[in-house]
Structures are given as structure tokens and as C-alpha cells.
Amino acid sequence: MGRRPCCPKEINKGAWSREEDETLSKYVVIHGEGKWQKVAQNAGLKRCGKSCRQRWLNYLKPGIKRGDISVDEEDMIIRLHRLLGNRWALIAKRLPGRTDNEIKNYWNTNLSKKLQKHPTSSSVSSLQNKRNEEEKSKQVHVAPEAPRPRRVNAVEYSKIMENGGCAGNTSPSNKVEGSSDEASFSDFLIDIDQNQLLIADDSNSKVPQMEEDHNNKQVGLTNSPSSSSPSDHCHHLLPEKFDPLETLLDVELKRMASFLGLEND
DNA sequence: AAAGCAGCCAACCGCGAGATG
DNA sequence: CCATCTCGCGGTTGGCTGCTT
Numbered sequence: 001m002g003r004r005p006c007c008p009k010e011i012n013k014g015a016w017s018r019e020e021d022e023t024l025s026k027y028v029v030i031h032g033e034g035k036w037q038k039v040a041q042n043a044g045l046k047r048c049g050k051s052c053r054q055r056w057l058n059y060l061k062p063g064i065k066r067g068d069i070s071v072d073e074e075d076m077i078i079r080l081h082r083l084l085g086n087r088w089a090l091i092a093k094r095l096p097g098r099t100d101n102e103i104k105n106y107w108n109t110n111l112s113k114k115l116q117k118h119p120t121s122s123s124v125s126s127l128q129n130k131r132n133e134e135e136k137s138k139q140v141h142v143a144p145e146a147p148r149p150r151r152v153n154a155v156e157y158s159k160i161m162e163n164g165g166c167a168g169n170t171s172p173s174n175k176v177e178g179s180s181d182e183a184s185f186s187d188f189l190i191d192i193d194q195n196q197l198l199i200a201d202d203s204n205s206k207v208p209q210m211e212e213d214h215n216n217k218q219v220g221l222t223n224s225p226s227s228s229s230p231s232d233h234c235h236h237l238l239p240e241k242f243d244p245l246e247t248l249l250d251v252e253l254k255r256m257a258s259f260l261g262l263e264n265d
Numbered sequence: 266a267a268a269g270c271a272g273c274c275a276a277c278c279g280c281g282a283g284a285t286g
Numbered sequence: 287c288c289a290t291c292t293c294g295c296g297g298t299t300g301g302c303t304g305c306t307t
Contacts, residue, residue, distance in 0.1 A: 015275070089295055105274050
């Protein structure tokens with residue numbers, strides 16, 4: 001059978017010209033995103049719809065930041081990569097203005113090499129050197145062969161929840177002393193279960209129990225004592241829109257700011 | 266000066282998942 | 287329920303650029 005080519009006609013390939021960029025930008029501004037095949041046709045671009053989408057999302061869309069990845073961003077990328085692996089889209093979501101493609105390229109060209117040179121380092125940034133010294137004494141646990149997390153659809157997620165899979169909390173290693181501010185946040189990130197994060201991200205509203213100490217006050221959560229099953233427990237914990245990683249990273253950013261004496265910025 | 270090499274990054278490609286008819 | 291369409295994602299490629307010899 002074989003896959004039908006997505007771009008059957010003769011199309012332009014390679015670098016986009018300024019004219020093409022302008023044409024695409026004008027069209028998307030007027031008509032909005034989506035239906036990229038029609039965008040390509042209606043805008044008169046001899047480009048594949050996928051190519052139009054990629055060009056818009058990675059370069060033309062307002063708010064896209066190009067280059068000059070800051071130390072903080074680099075550090076965030078490293079931490080998220082340890083958590084999520086090559087889930088560039090997920091990582092990019094945590095870095096406003098950055099695209100998955102840029103982060104992926106940055107990783108492949110810079111960070112992976114740096115980390116090869118300093119494989120035991122939790123971060124390559126000078127910002128982290130101090131913390132690295134502290135962490136040397138600890139055995140940082142990075143699952144060497146952690147299974148690559150799959151995207152979890154709604155059906156699979158409900159199965160996971162039925163099996164008490166909330167927060168992946170069956171393993172002691174996933175247990176985090178949520179109330180201990182002294183616990184290294186980087187350690188916390190390392191120990192968190194990847195699939196748990198993905199579930200949380202996909203559902204956009206799930207939070208592990210370990211978050212409750214930290215977040216109850218912030219988001220007005222209450223832990224219902226009547227919750228019987230783990231999944232019930234989780235659902236009771238959850239606000240309508242809650243992104244655990246977002247919150248965790250917010251905490252980490254505040255720590256960085258504090259470290260740099262920038263908490264007022 | 267020019268050939269060779271390495272690094273960077275924009276763009277392409279194939280696949281999976283969800284939406285739609 | 288199935289086929290098709292559309293979108294999003296991650297891996298890979300190829301061209302450009304700068305450096306080295």
C-alpha cells in the first residue's frame with residue numbers, strides 16, 4: 001500500500017524566501033492557524049502544508065525568541081531533559097518563546113557535548129557549580145535505561161488511574177518529602193517519575209500527591225479524607241487547570257533568582 | 266588562496282494519535 | 287467501525303559558514 005505522499009505536487013523545498021515568509025505571515029494573521037494544507041494552497045505558496053506549519057511555528061509566529069539561550073534557559077533544558085528525555089515539545093512548553101526545534105538543535109550541538117565532557121555534572125552552567133559541589137556527595141540517580149515514556153491518550157490514562165497509577169507513587173524512589181524545603185529540588189526532579197509527568201501534562205490537570213504540601217495553600221487545594229482509591233485521591237487534589245511541572249519549575253526559578261539575588265526582578 | 270573539515274541549524278521526513286465523515 | 291485527513295512530534299539530513307591545514 002504505502003503511505004500517500006503528503007506533498008504530491010511539485011513544491012518548493014529548502015530555505016524559505018522573504019517573499020514566502022511574508023505571504024505566509026499575512027495569510028495566517030488574517031485567517032488564523034490550522035488547516036495547513038489549505039494555507040499552502042490558498043496563500044499561493046508552493047509549499048507542503050507541513051512545511052508552512054513548521055515555518056510559522058518555529059520562525060514567523062509572534063513571540064518566538066531566536067538564539068541567545070540564557071544560562072537559566074540552558075539550565076532548565078538540562079533539567080527537563082533529565083526528566084523527560086528527548087521530549088522536545090514538552091521541554092519547549094516550559095520555555096516561553098522557544099521552539100522544540102531550537103531546543104533540540106541546541107541540545108544536539110551544545111549541551112550533549114558539554115554533558116559528555118562532564119557526565120556527572122547536573123548542569124553545565126556556572127550557576128550550578130556551587131550546587132554541584134553539594135551534589136557530589138550524593139549519588140544522583142538517573143535512570144540509565146528508563147523506558148521512553150509514551151504519549152498517553154485518554155483511554156490509556158483512565159486505565160492507569162483505574163490501576164491506582166496516580167502519580168506513579170508505588171515506588172519509594174518516587175516519594176518526595178514535599179514539605180522539606182531543604183531537599184534539593186534538582187534531586188526532586190530527578191526522582192520524579194517520567195510517566196507521571198507525562199500523564200500530568202497530557203491531562204493538563206493532574207498533580208501527584210507529593211505536591212500537596214507545596215500547593216494546597218497556593219491553589220486552594222484540599223485533600224479529601226474520604227478519598228478511597230488512589231485515583232479518587234488524585235482527582236480530589238486537582239484543580240481545574242493545574243500543571244505540576246509548571247509549578248515545580250516556578251519554584252526552581254525562584255530558587256535561582258534567590259541564588260542570584262534577583263528575587264525582586 | 267584553496268581544499269578539507271567540523272559545527273550549526275533550518276528544513277525535511279516518517280510515524281503515531283486524534284478528529285472527522 | 288473503518289478509512290481518511292490533519293496535526294504534532296522527534297529523528298535525520300543537507301547546505302551554509304567559519305576554521306584549519
